[in-house]
Amino acid sequence: MAWTVWDRxxxxxxxxxxxxxxxxxxxGLNAYSISCGTSLLYNSMFPRHKERLDxxxxxxxxxxxxxxxPSYRRHLDVVVACEDDDDNDVDIPxxxxxxx
Numbered sequence: 410m411a412w413t414v415w416d417r418x419x420x421x422x423x424x425x426x427x428x429x430x431x432x433x434x435x436x437g438l439n440a441y442s443i444s445c446g447t448s449l450l451y452n453s454m455f456p457r458h459k460e461r462l463d464x465x466x467x468x469x470x471x472x473x474x475x476x477x478x479p480s481y482r483r484h485l486d487v488v489v490a491c492e493d494d495d496d497n498d499v500d501i502p503x504x505x506x507x508x509x
Contacts, residue, residue: 417504418505419484419504419507420504420507422506422508423465424465425462425463425465426461429443429487430462433501437494438493439491439493443487443488444489446474449473450474470485483508483509484505484508486504487503487506488503
């Protein structure tokens with residue numbers, strides 16, 4: 410699988426953080442940090458963040474980033490930090506989650 414950091418990955422569906430992590434795992438990537446804007450939605454190093462895993466990404470963004478999601482907004486962009494199975498950092502494209 411090849412990509413550049415200029416690409417964009419899209420996911421359709423109002424997914425949870427766990428579903429996003431699983432989607433990336435299927436690509437051979439271990440995500441350890443997920444951010445939206447300047448807000449950290451998830452980091453595997455923080456035990457309290459595990460409580461967020463079964464929440465919808467958009468709901469976590471609303472809660473953590475205190476962001477309003479207007480009714481016309483159909484997607485949310487997240488930045489994900491990943492490693493491969495050898496613990497090497499892997500730069501991946503921006504992930505757009507189309508929740509509506």
